[in-house]
Amino acid sequence: WNALPDLAAVGLLTAAFASVARRNQTHVSKIWLTGWLMIALHFAASLFSDAPGSWGVVAEIVGTIALIWAGVLFMWASVPYRIEVSSQWMLGSLLSANALYIGLIIARPANDWTLIPASVLLGAAPLAVALAWMRKTHPPLRWVLVALYGALAIFLLLFQMRPDIGTLVALNAVLFTAYLGCCIHFFFGYRRATAGAFVTIAGFFAWANVFTVGPFMVSYWPSIHIESEVWNLPKFVVALGMILLLLEDQIAHNQYLALHDHLTGLPNRRLYQDRLANALERARRSQTHTALLMIDLDGFKQINDTLGHNVGDLVLERVASLFASRVRRSDTVARTGGDEFSVILEDPTSREDAQRVGHSLTQLLSEPLELGEHTVRIGASVGIAMFPDDASEMEDLCIAADLRMYEAKQDSRELQAPETARANSALPCLEPHRPASLQVVE
Numbered sequence: 001w002n003a004l005p006d007l008a009a010v011g012l013l014t015a016a017f018a019s020v021a022r023r024n025q026t027h028v029s030k031i032w033l034t035g036w037l038m039i040a041l042h043f044a045a046s047l048f049s050d051a052p053g054s055w056g057v058v059a060e061i062v063g064t065i066a067l068i069w070a071g072v073l074f075m076w077a078s079v080p081y082r083i084e085v086s087s088q089w090m091l092g093s094l095l096s097a098n099a100l101y102i103g104l105i106i107a108r109p110a111n112d113w114t115l116i117p118a119s120v121l122l123g124a125a126p127l128a129v130a131l132a133w134m135r136k137t138h139p140p141l142r143w144v145l146v147a148l149y150g151a152l153a154i155f156l157l158l159f160q161m162r163p164d165i166g167t168l169v170a171l172n173a174v175l176f177t178a179y180l181g182c183c184i185h186f187f188f189g190y191r192r193a194t195a196g197a198f199v200t201i202a203g204f205f206a207w208a209n210v211f212t213v214g215p216f217m218v219s220y221w222p223s224i225h226i227e228s229e230v231w232n233l234p235k236f237v238v239a240l241g242m243i244l245l246l247l248e249d250q251i252a253h254n255q256y257l258a259l260h261d262h263l264t265g266l267p268n269r270r271l272y273q274d275r276l277a278n279a280l281e282r283a284r285r286s287q288t289h290t291a292l293l294m295i296d297l298d299g300f301k302q303i304n305d306t307l308g309h310n311v312g313d314l315v316l317e318r319v320a321s322l323f324a325s326r327v328r329r330s331d332t333v334a335r336t337g338g339d340e341f342s343v344i345l346e347d348p349t350s351r352e353d354a355q356r357v358g359h360s361l362t363q364l365l366s367e368p369l370e371l372g373e374h375t376v377r378i379g380a381s382v383g384i385a386m387f388p389d390d391a392s393e394m395e396d397l398c399i400a401a402d403l404r405m406y407e408a409k410q411d412s413r414e415l416q417a418p419e420t421a422r423a424n425s426a427l428p429c430l431e432p433h434r435p436a437s438l439q440v441v442e
Contacts, residue, residue, distance in 0.1 A: 006232055007043040013239045014040050020246050031077035032242055038070035039235065061106050064171065068098045071178030074204075078182075078189035079141065086133035090142070093125035094149075098174065105160070105170055115160055115170075122174075123153025141188050145181060152177045172211040179208035196248045200241030207234035261335040263313055264320035272334035272342055277394055279332075279346050280387055288347035290387040291354035292397050294405040295323075295361060298379035298412065300339040307374055314371045315378060322364045327357065342401075351386050358382040381409035 014036040020029075045063030049056055076082055076091045101118040108114060126146045130138070152173060160170040183204035190197040210231050259271040267275065276292065283290040297319065304312040316339070323333045323341060332344040343361070345354055361382065368377045383405025391397040 004047070007040070007047070009232075010036075010040050010043050010235070013236060017239060017243060020243050026249075027082075028077050029246060031073055035070040035073040035077070036239065038066040038073065041066040042070070057107055061103050064102050064106065064175075065099050068102065068175060068178050069095055071175070071182050072098065074182045075145070075178070075185045078185040080189065081137065081139060084137065086129060086137060089132075090126060090129045090145070093129050097121045097125045098178070101156075101174065102171070105167055116157065119153050119156035119160060119170075122156070123150040126150075141185065144184060148177060148181055148184070168215060172215050176208050176211040179204055179211070183208055190245065194244075194248050196241055196244030196246075198241075200238055200245060203234050203237035203241050207238060210234060261320075264317055264335050266320050266324065266341075267332060267334040269334070269336045272332065272336055272344075273394075275332045275334075276344055276398075279344050280394055280397070283347060283387055286347065289349055289351075289389070290347065291343075291345040291349050291351070291357075292385045292387070292401045293343040293345070293354060293358050293361075294336075294383040294385075294398075294401040295341040295343065295358075296337075296381050296405055296409060297339040297341075297365075298381055298409065300378060303376055303378065307376070311371060311374055311376070315369065315376060318369050318371065319365070319378075323361055326360055326364065351384070351389070354384045354386065358384055379412070381405055381412055383408055 014033070017036055018033055042063045045059045045066065048059035049063060051059060072091065072094045075094075076087070079087055081087050082091075097118075101115075101122055104112065104114050104118050126149045130142050130146050155173055156170050159173070160166050162169070183201055186197070186201050186204060190200065214231060259268060260266065261268045279290050282288075297315075300312065300315065303315055316335070319341070320333070320335060323343070327333055327343060327345070330346055332342075334342045334344075336342045343357070345357060359382075362380045365378055365380050368375045383401045383403065385391060385397050385401035385404065387397050390400045
């Protein structure tokens, strides 16, 4: 009955975690929630671990396996390549090898020979998975895991057969490895200076050392009594850290949405204005130039009218990807309107460089765009303004670039007008025609 308060606390904590995770529906939050359900199962099974006969043995096996599986799931959740087949095989190998070993060491005598192949399997299974996929992928974190479980297998072979303490040492070694692995994986997966990352990593480190400090104190200082709630404290620290991580991710996601276009992922007008102001301030201090390019797509309205807004969205996504791939990382491509994009070119740049970039961006649209079942051709008009040659203030620079963009668009229409007239004269007078700036092939 001493486990009832712990079970109630973990149950409430799991419910709180589920409430936060429900508002942050990610694959990671679902795996974390599954892990905490395993922790709750561990405490529930511990209620019956002292039951007589086989029921007590089964309860101890279920509770210990649930505790180790929770650690393995926490490790897997922090792996960035977890959706790969090799990572899923690694997860399955660790879950099955740990379950087999725990079942054998609790249900069988401590000196049973079956523990030898079971302990070897704990080290061999992750190694086999890593070697099988080594040609396709070999991330460093995977080899850290292989080394960790290889060291565990060697330790078990050396100590698991010792009389009296062999079983206790082996169980604590398996648990220590699982939660030390959580600490290492979270350190690699959340290398950021935030409270959530620090609390979670520190909590896992303390949780792992519960399985070393506890047995050490029982062996060498049996007179010192520490309440079980103290040993369970790292669990609550980890849960708090995970909730903080979810909240931090949600805040970062909201900030991203506030500053980026939801369709293309490019900076929106708000972030664009902030970056332009900073670029102009840097140019003033260093007495250099900054170029602003205003780009408006030609014929985009006809695409929306003839093929629908879904195809129009695909066009915007493709154009944004093409533009972003052609500028330097120090420059900025932003979506500042429905079919309008802006490019900020920082020093070193000149008017000739800006014209070359503008020509390069328009040339990207010279070829038809393949969009699923549709192939469309679309053009662009570019207006260029230089700081400080054309304007010394941000608003005036934007106006200058905008006016030159409309001049370029008007020149393009005037050049296309004779061609359109000649094309129309060859057609029957009642037959509708498409604008010259847009060609659609379905």
